[in-house]
Every structure is written in C-alpha cells, then in structure tokens.
Amino acid sequence: NAGVTQTPKFQVLKTGQSMTLQCAQDMNHEYMSWYRQDPGMGLRLIHYSVGAGITDQGEVPNGYNVSRSTTEDFPLRLLSAAPSQTSVYFCASSYTSGGGEKLFFGSGTQLSVL
Amino acid sequence: GQNIDQPTEMTATEGAIVQINCTYQTSGFNGLFWYQQHAGEAPTFLSYNVLDGLEEKGRFSSFLSRSKGYSYLLLKELQMKDSASYLCAVRERSNDYKLSFGAGTTVTVRA
Numbered sequence: 001n002a003g004v005t006q007t008p009k010f011q012v013l014k015t016g017q018s019m020t021l022q023c024a025q026d027m028n029h030e031y032m033s034w035y036r037q038d039p040g041m042g043l044r045l046i047h048y049s050v051g052a053g054i055t056d057q058g059e060v061p062n063g064y065n066v067s068r069s070t071t072e073d074f075p076l077r078l079l080s081a082a083p084s085q086t087s088v089y090f091c092a093s094s095y096t097s098g099g100g101e102k103l104f105f106g107s108g109t110q111l112s113v114l
Numbered sequence: 115g116q117n118i119d120q121p122t123e124m125t126a127t128e129g130a131i132v133q134i135n136c137t138y139q140t141s142g143f144n145g146l147f148w149y150q151q152h153a154g155e156a157p158t159f160l161s162y163n164v165l166d167g168l169e170e171k172g173r174f175s176s177f178l179s180r181s182k183g184y185s186y187l188l189l190k191e192l193q194m195k196d197s198a199s200y201l202c203a204v205r206e207r208s209n210d211y212k213l214s215f216g217a218g219t220t221v222t223v224r225a
Contacts, residue, residue, distance in 0.1 A: 031211070042118075042201065043157070043215040050211060058212060090156060098210030100145055100164060105156035 006106030023091030142207030
C-alpha cells in the first residue's frame with residue numbers, strides 16, 4: 001500500500017526558479033490538499049481540491065499554483081521561488097472532505113530557496 | 115478564522131501521564147483532531163472529537179468541551195516512542211474543507 005507519495009524529498013532552488021512538487025495517492029480519495037509547515041507556526045493550508053477538476057485556495061496560496069486533472073494526482077507548482085517559500089511541504093488526502101474524515105499525509109518535501 | 119493555542123513544549127518521565135491542552139476560538143465548530151508527528155516524519159491521525167466528552171483509545175484519550183472551546187490529549191504510561199509533536203486541529207462549519215492546525219506541542223519523554 002503506497003498511500004500518499006510525495007516527490008522529491010529534498011530540493012534546493014535559487015530565487016526565481018520554478019518547480020513542481022509531485023503528489024499522488026492510490027486510495028481513490030476525493031479530497032487532496034497541500035500544507036506548508038514552518039517552525040512555531042503549525043501546518044498552513046496552501047491549496048486544496050475536492051475532486052478532479054476542482055481546486056480552491058487555502059490560507060496561504062500566493063506564489064503557488066495547483067491543478068487536479070485526475071483523482072490520483074495533485075501537483076503543487078512554485079512559479080518563481082522566493083526565500084520565504086523555504087519550508088517543509090506536505091500533501092494530504094482523505095476519502096471525502098469534512099466531518100470526521102482523517103487526513104493521510106505524504107512523507108514531506110523539504111524545500112530550501114537560496 | 116481560527117485561533118488555536120497549545121503549549122510549545124512538555125517534558126515527562128517514562129511511565130508517567132501527560133496532558134496536552136488545546137484551546138480554540140471559532141465561529142462554528144465542526145470537529146477537533148489530534149495528530150502525532152515524530153521528528154522528520156509526516157503527521158499521523160490519533161483521535162477525533164465532535165461531541166463533548168472523553169474518547170479513549172488504548173493509552174491515549176482525548177477530551178472535548180465545546181462550550182469552553184477546550185480539548186486535551188491524555189497520554190498514559192508514557193513510552194520513549196511517545197516523544198513527538200502533538201498537533202491539535204479544528205474544523206470550522208463555515209468551510210468544512212479546511213482543517214486548521216495549532217503550532218504543536220513537543221513532548222519529550224525522559225528515562
């Protein structure tokens with residue numbers, strides 16, 4: 001059981017570079033989301049999706065784009081990396097959204113922007 | 115929006131009990147979660163409360179008081195492997211899709 005798979009695990013970028021963080025789940029989950037985790041601030045929601053073709057902004061969406069062309073995949077794109085985007089990024093999914101549905105998290109991507 | 119507060123750090127001895135408090139403010143409460151996160155790893159689900167009272171799961175219990183905007187996670191018979199960060203997260207009725215997290219409480223278990 002793969003669960004939620006995130007790649008890469010580590011990435012170093014220069015300011016202004018773009019890149020895509022990959023996220024895939026094999027549990028047929030409708031809901032997928034991206035969080036960033038910074039020291040002392042907890043997990044903050046960047047973007048989320050409640051199904052293929054549907055995405056919406058979370059708490060801190062600026063500088064990031066997402067798309068959901070399939071149920072399985074939910075990539076996060078950094079358009080022009082900035083040092084403020086240095087963080088640990090987690091992809092998470094659940095069968096549906098809301099209620100008592102628990103999130104399953106990927107293993108995380110540690111991103112450094114120089 | 116959410117305002118979720120929990121202590122930053124707690125230390126306890128192996129075999130002891132530790133209680134991690136979480137207070138929250140929300141315009142419409144729709145559930146509270148606790149997650150465990152070991153250093154360098156992803157968060158994993160521990161418990162969910164939506165009604166007042168205590169939910170017990172083995173060595174871990176979670177309590178909720180909606181009128182007080184208060185929850186706690188109780189860890190009994192502490193083991194070294196319980197050293198981790200514990201995250202309180204709240205779901206708001208106005209936007210069921212968003213789960214808001216507190217900053218986490220780092221628990222260190224000493225021998």
